[in-house]
Amino acid sequence: MLEVRDLAKHFGSIAAVKGVSFSVGMGEVLGFLGPNGAGKTTTMRMITGFLPPTSGTALVGGQDVTRNPVAVKRLIGYLPENAPAYHSMTVTNFLRFIADVRGLRGEAKRKAVDGAIEKCRLESVRHQSIGTLSKGYRQRTCFAQAILHNPPILIMDEPTDGLDPNQKHTVRQMIKDMAAEKVIIVSTHILEEVDAVCTRAIIISSGQIVANGTPAELRARSATGRLDDVFRSLTLGAAEASTKEG
Amino acid sequence: MESIQNTGAVFKRELKSYFESPVAYVFLVGFLVLTGFLTFSVTRFYERQVADLQPFFFWHPWVYLLLVPAATMGLWAEERRTGTIELLLTMPVTLLQAIMGKFLAGWLFITIGLACTFPVVLTASYLGRPDMGVIFCGYVGSALMAGAYVSVGMLTSAMTRSQVIAFVVSLLLCLLLLLAGWPPVTSLFTQWAPSWLVEAIAAFSFTPHFESLQRGVIDARDLTYYLSVMVFMIAGTQIVLANRTAA
Numbered sequence: 001m002l003e004v005r006d007l008a009k010h011f012g013s014i015a016a017v018k019g020v021s022f023s024v025g026m027g028e029v030l031g032f033l034g035p036n037g038a039g040k041t042t043t044m045r046m047i048t049g050f051l052p053p054t055s056g057t058a059l060v061g062g063q064d065v066t067r068n069p070v071a072v073k074r075l076i077g078y079l080p081e082n083a084p085a086y087h088s089m090t091v092t093n094f095l096r097f098i099a100d101v102r103g104l105r106g107e108a109k110r111k112a113v114d115g116a117i118e119k120c121r122l123e124s125v126r127h128q129s130i131g132t133l134s135k136g137y138r139q140r141t142c143f144a145q146a147i148l149h150n151p152p153i154l155i156m157d158e159p160t161d162g163l164d165p166n167q168k169h170t171v172r173q174m175i176k177d178m179a180a181e182k183v184i185i186v187s188t189h190i191l192e193e194v195d196a197v198c199t200r201a202i203i204i205s206s207g208q209i210v211a212n213g214t215p216a217e218l219r220a221r222s223a224t225g226r227l228d229d230v231f232r233s234l235t236l237g238a239a240e241a242s243t244k245e246g
Numbered sequence: 247m248e249s250i251q252n253t254g255a256v257f258k259r260e261l262k263s264y265f266e267s268p269v270a271y272v273f274l275v276g277f278l279v280l281t282g283f284l285t286f287s288v289t290r291f292y293e294r295q296v297a298d299l300q301p302f303f304f305w306h307p308w309v310y311l312l313l314v315p316a317a318t319m320g321l322w323a324e325e326r327r328t329g330t331i332e333l334l335l336t337m338p339v340t341l342l343q344a345i346m347g348k349f350l351a352g353w354l355f356i357t358i359g360l361a362c363t364f365p366v367v368l369t370a371s372y373l374g375r376p377d378m379g380v381i382f383c384g385y386v387g388s389a390l391m392a393g394a395y396v397s398v399g400m401l402t403s404a405m406t407r408s409q410v411i412a413f414v415v416s417l418l419l420c421l422l423l424l425l426a427g428w429p430p431v432t433s434l435f436t437q438w439a440p441s442w443l444v445e446a447i448a449a450f451s452f453t454p455h456f457e458s459l460q461r462g463v464i465d466a467r468d469l470t471y472y473l474s475v476m477v478f479m480i481a482g483t484q485i486v487l488a489n490r491t492a493a
Contacts, residue, residue, distance in 0.1 A: 085330065145333065
């Protein structure tokens with residue numbers, strides 16, 4: 001369903017992503033782990049067609065993102081980091097705009113907007129402008145935008161970042177509810193999240209994949225059986241090495 | 247068909263966003279007060295005793311110079327600063343559709359301001375018998391020039407996340423285009439540039455093209471000039487945004 005082939009991105013002389021390959025199938029929730037600056041966001045931005053890759057490509061539902069970005073974008077729902085949204089718009093108007101650019105009209109548009117508002121429990125704030133909302137509601141508004149067109153593929157960049165424990169629980173529950181019928185990629189640096197929602201996890205460090213397996217498989221790599229230790233042993237060495245290089 | 251719908255969706259949101267904040271109203275009032283003051287008090291519209299709008303159109307390039315960059319500075323800079331550009335450009339719209347939607351919204355917004363100056367026309371026709379054809383041409387010319395200003399403002403807005411930088415750079419660029427044929431400006435270039443380049447820069451000036459339209463002549467060359475400025479700036483915006491390295 002989603003296949004990433006040797007994806008690489010250079011910003012000038014800096015290699016942010018150095019040849020990443022993996023694939024995700026229907027019903028899987030892939031956790032994308034790694035320290036800050038490892039290349040998670042850049043990889044996601046290339047898959048969603050926001051940034052053109054330096055080399056490699058991503059195939060989404062059989063479409064090549066470098067050749068046919070619009071077809072790929074149609075299949076993807078994307079929640080960018082920090083949940084950006086137009087602050088002067090109300091929640092409803094914002095979602096109506098998303099429905100418009102997603103080509104939904106009339107009854108289909110109304111249903112999609114109402115459905116997303118209901119799923120993300122935004123009824124109480126639907127006529128409020130986004131700038132006046134708390135971070136949790138803002139996150140949910142952007143989440144609503146991502147699932148509005150019921151996409152087969154959902155890509156979320158740190159969807160629980162900065163939320164309180166209750167809000168984190170809500171977001172995770174929403175992800176789990178949708179997992180069966182979608183391909184989901186969630187980036188995070190919160191390891192408990194992997195156990196909570198992911199069926200498989202990839203650890204990325206300095207732009208390269210250093211581990212790819214189920215949470216149980218990853219845990220088995222460490223003597224202590226704790227994900228934290230696996231994460232640290234796989235990413236710390238590389239991070240220190242790259243600081244020395246720099 | 248689909249490209250028109252996509253452009254339309256971006257266009258609608260952008261135009262609405264002007265009116266959702268006080269920006270639109272501050273801008274429109276500022277535009278009307280400024281054109282009114284300059285026309286009636288500075289160029290002494292009444293004392294001239296001539297029923298035409300020459301003193302009114304005369305000021306448009308200068309009012310646009312100040313206000314259009316303010317209206318366009320947010321078009322892309324704000325999207326880049328708040329990260330919403332990442333949403334917009336991961337929607338199933340092409341970059342050109344998004345650019346066209348924003349450009350047309352900015353242009354229509356200025357044109358709405360221009361349309362609000364209709365009392366000036368009423369005043370002139372109450373006091374005398376102005377040539378309505380000439381007035382119409384003046385308005386068409388002014389709207390075309392506004393489009394050129396908007397396209398310059400959009401390009402500079404795409405280059406930065408800072409609205410202040412976008413404003414200042416677009417004001418300077420528009421000033422250069424406005425004064426390109428004026429001797430103090432051309433002399434900046436004559437010292438080091440070959441004469442063909444100096445003439446080329448002078449030919450890029452907004453001013454002569456607007457003057458002929460003000461006289462009531464719609465010349466294909468003037469239309470082509472303004473449209474090519476817009477096409478050039480839109481293409482520039484496309485190149486700038488396609489080559490950005492982050493939000």
